[in-house]
Amino acid sequence: MTRERQAVPLQSVDVQVDVKDHVATVVSTLLYKNKEEKPIEAVFVFPMPSEASVYHFSAKVGETLIVAEVKEKKQAREEYDDALSSGQQAFLLEESDQSPDIFSMSVGSLRPGESASIRLEYVTELDVQADEALRFNLPAVLNPRYQPAGTESSVDVASVPSSLVPYDLTFSARVESSRPVSKVESTCTLDPVQYLNQDQTKASVKLAAGHKFDRDVELLIYYKDSHQPSAVVEAGQASAKPGSLMGDTALMLSLYPEFPKHVMSSTSSSGEFVFLLDRSGSMESFMSDSAKSGSRIDSARDTLLLLVKSLPMGCYFNIYSFGSSFQQIFKESVEYNQKTMEEALEKVKMMDADLGGTEILAPLKHIYSQSCIPGHPRQLFVFTDGEVGNTKEVINLVKSNADSHRCFSFGIGEGASSALINGLAKEGRGHAHFITGSGRMQPKVIQSLRFAMQPAVGDISVKWDLPKGVSASVLSPPLTSIFQGQRSLLYAQLTGQSEEGAEGCVTVKYSLAGRPTENKLNFSLKPAEDTGLTMHRLAARSLVRSLEKKQEDEREQKDYDAVKKKIIDLSVQSGVSSSLTAFIAVNKTCEGAIQEPVLRRNVPVPGRIYKSATTRIEALRSYSLGSGLGFAMDEVVYGSAIEDYDEMMFDEDEVGDAGPDFLMDSHAKARWSKPQWDPLLELVSLQKASGCWELEPALAKALSTTSQDLENKQPSVAKKEVWATILALVWLHDQKADAQDEWELLAMKSVTWLRSQNAVGLTECVEAANALLGSSVNKDVLGLQPTCTEPMETGLRSNLAQILQN
Template sequence: MMRCCGLLSVNKEPVPLKAIEVQVEVKDHVATVVSTLHYENKEDKAIEAVFVFPLPADAAVCHFSAKIGQTEIVADVKEKQEAREEYDDALSSGQQAFLLEESEQSPDIFSLSVGSLPPGESASIRLDYVTELAVEADGGLRFCLPVVLNPRYQPRGSEDRGVQVMSVPASQVPYSLTFAARLSSPRQVSKVDSACPLEPLQYVNKEQTQAVVQLAAGHAFDRDIELLIYYKDAHQPVVVVEAGKASAEPGTLMGDAAVMLSVYPEFSQAVMSSLATRGEFVFLLDRSGSMQGARIGSARDTLLLLLKSLPMGCYFNIYSFGSSFEHIFPKSMEYSEKTLENALKIVKEMQANLGGTEILRPLEHIYSQPCIPNQPRQLFLFTDGEVGNTKDVTSLVKKNSSTHRCFSFGIGEGASTALINGLAKEGGGHAQFIAGTDRMQAKVMQSLQFALQPAVEDISVTWDLPKGVSVTPLSPPLTAIFQGQRSLIYAQLTGQSSEETDGCVTVKYSLAGHPFQNKLAFAFHPTEDTGLTIHRLGARTLIRCLESKEPEKDEEVKKKVVNVSVQSGVSSSFTSFIAINKGSSKPIQGPLLQRRVPGIRSIMPMACCGK
């Protein structure tokens, strides 16, 4: 991996990014993030600054704008090729232009191009997104601002479709970061924990339902910024209806009301205790070079804890991979004191010495092995997620989800949220992120508990709405439900009712032959002042659902993705945000120089080197 050096680009030119400001507003389990990036060109020539940075894979990027002096330019969402052509045309005519794109291969990587920044000119770029907060094993809600972006490994023989990522030591990152979060909930904010240094939590009201927290000065850029937010009696089923955009056409996604259903299934203790503890557990451990140091140690510790916790009589095998792959048994063996002792001895000696990150080949081998009758196969994958073929890997997991559930563990800082969450979602399992030893045992035991729970079957969602109102699902059908774990469902509500009546939604499912249902009534009065958060999260969910249908091979699906993205103003792999300062048409003297900003092993925003 090439490394840039210090505070200058490889051409010894000043880095144009000066500071990043991040403001977060958390309402219950949804966060709105506003990032402002400040640039200044101190060179004597016009430059194009290019940055590559991570975002949560399920984030809905919904606003992008640039401010030069007193002039603010708000970007539009357009089809990607059209946006690129407009960007190139603007630069060639001497106009300032700004382009924001999501990676086509991995939805948690974005690139930002700041074009035609004249000598001495400053610019501020604002990027907004909304995201759901994951529920941790101890009931806390996890907000993570990705700061670390790891270089993505491209498998042998694959086309290099990803962005190039280079890095410098964290101590030499040439820009500052400030971070503050405002929390609000109908319930009391109990506490906020973080591995990053924080200023003391400050309550805004006497009920302690609103609070503010800030990152302490001097963040070292060596870890993601993670907040664990705890509310009193937080996890309750709820339905929220949000009014559509007043200026949008009725009958469209943004013009109609949108609804978000949050369900927390609870199975009776009698049912849970009667479930058989059986299964075939296949563990797949990343031993590629990027796992060296603390990561391989963390992965080993996680795997050892899982192995010691398996029920007697189940079956298991352990695979490890890099450029090649290995397995400790020719086939899955029955779990006993003897086989466990053998496995523990081998795992303790495992090192990150197998080269590149080739996940597809061991997965294909595992899927080709016959399943053991009456022993449902559970796949546990441990990786830092440094791959460039994320969509290929998650597609393979999806194709085999009827016979294999997948539980994924992101190891270390900067683990790809697109890969880790995508594996669990497409594999009907659950995702965990382990950056250190904190909360490891709780996370491991939660995933094992979920894996021992039989797959929930016959899941259905039915809506009872006022006359004249119809529902269009935005979320794919639920395929996995776990004890006490939140499930979110989005839908579009079309039409209006003259009656003053409530709506109702019922989620039914069965576990080991026992029927269950969650029934929620809700007032059909849309909330007006919400910033269209639910609409954007619903649009993002629909876009991801459509993208999973391989729109590259189906032009109609691709058109629908573009249409939803443009209409909602939410990014997709086929669209880009484009902003052009049409009042800045001064001819550029000489060639436009490109500057790619260095970050840590890698960070937000990230980069490469100048031309």
């Protein structure tokens, strides 16, 4: 039921995913049924991965199958409206004008009692995660996008509490790779993984029965030794015109650049690190529907602590936060030391999701107006739940300042806009991460900090060495960022014929720390089997996106119309969606026109989970103000709004004993209390900016021992700070070895400090720490000693280089 107690025509969603190495093909089947006594039009606004390439849309009504065509969006809308007005059935699928990660599906003129099965197909690339997993995400949550005042209206989203989503989801995935599948994990409950062959290169998984489509479905797929450079060559479509994208051979390159060790070992730890934290009302939402997950703002605060503690001495930093307005801790970026670190973290502790809307443009403009610090490249880290309506404007601002910084973006919680998060990183020459469900934010953020500490790559070029008569046209946007060990994708169209067994070579050249560097990949030109047209569709989508950006850049230029025509022609020719086209299908075989008025029914999607009803109303208020409605809400209105919302959304009969999980009163908040602080963060919070720890009662508490034991077990030859630092390092290696990627940088800082002290008694300290903590950590594991053949400074740089490479 919707808020108005209307029946929801969407009955169920079935999703089948076919994963081959780094690419997923997704087939979604949506079953609609009109249970009302009058004809209806069902409109479903839903999220979609921003990089997805939608290539098929069809409807089956009874025994009649209607396959949609891709047409120019205005024409498609007119055909749809004309069909409905003449009493015909029609089906329309289109990408939002505001953001490529929102689609709208219109199912027009379903007669009373009539059903329609809608089939939607798309292909998408899988992102590489910090732990080398490949991430597939099926988005379900679509939150209202905050619309700044004075901007165009955003998409109208119909949302309900996740517990009241009225349709079910069945989900299965088949995974296939040339390398064994080691494991598959998910944020949702899965049935056990089924391996389909002996060498475990094929596997299948499915969601446990009874799953509601009330949250994003995230799969993390792990292959053994999978992240190696590779190439997939795909033959063209036989019916397509030779020389066209679909008629020629398509190529997808997965590149994993390896930086020379001598360059990495000389990496400087200098830099200006600017952190921009979203403190809008929506950040008060829970990370997931688990009571143990904590809120988005809680997770972001904890992550900022770890980030700030991991910064190198001598760098510069500043922390901004934003909502309807923005704040900054320092007037301008300051040098990182004990005083500035303590001042910053004290203010971070007080940060809450209390700044209203999501006005991200203003703080970004202010950051870019600040002069860069010579010798300290600017690295911008943006943390947001990504619910804004002016996505393109924000991305264009980052793009116009790309030469002065690198931007690393983090989408927090379900419903974060993939278009915004990916766009910030892509245009800012950085890297993007998404943190959903119960997943920890810290390892992903620390990976980006490692990337930020790598030298910036410049002057990137691609050189081809192909057989005579074969040429390559790159279809992807130019490479603007390369990171050690991180995948870069490149699509190309190969024209011409080659002999059997022929090979090609691509060389990526770039400047790294002022030194010319290159990486080569040799590949066979023999087309792969059983790929369908997957590579062609991904390549077409990549080229469409490039042309769309070019069109925006030339909005006032004479080439605007020519670029627009090229986008439409390419979209129609390849059958792949774009911002300027739509899928349209009209059922012309249906007997008898519908004479009576057609009722519109909006299909709801799951919305975010708030800690309290007050927070929900605050969010509604900020959205109304941002959208220009500007109505005032006093205490009486607040109270009635809460009651009205509860009355609209929840019946005791519907909710049952569990109670609503979307809005929560003070009693519910007590049940959903903040989880206990992670012992790792408790220990990290005590580290000094220099990297050392002090012998204090708080350290004893963090190590689950007593101050007296710490003092009694201290070796007489060691200083207190040295003893305390060794204790912390031993505890980290023993108790938190599985989270080493989170604390490795700050541990390296500790080793640097110990070496700077010319500390004595290190062996005794490690032995005493093991005895006290009941551990067995080897001194060599701590990285305290360089090898016997290298000076201490060289050994330290080698350790740092290894961390950055990992």
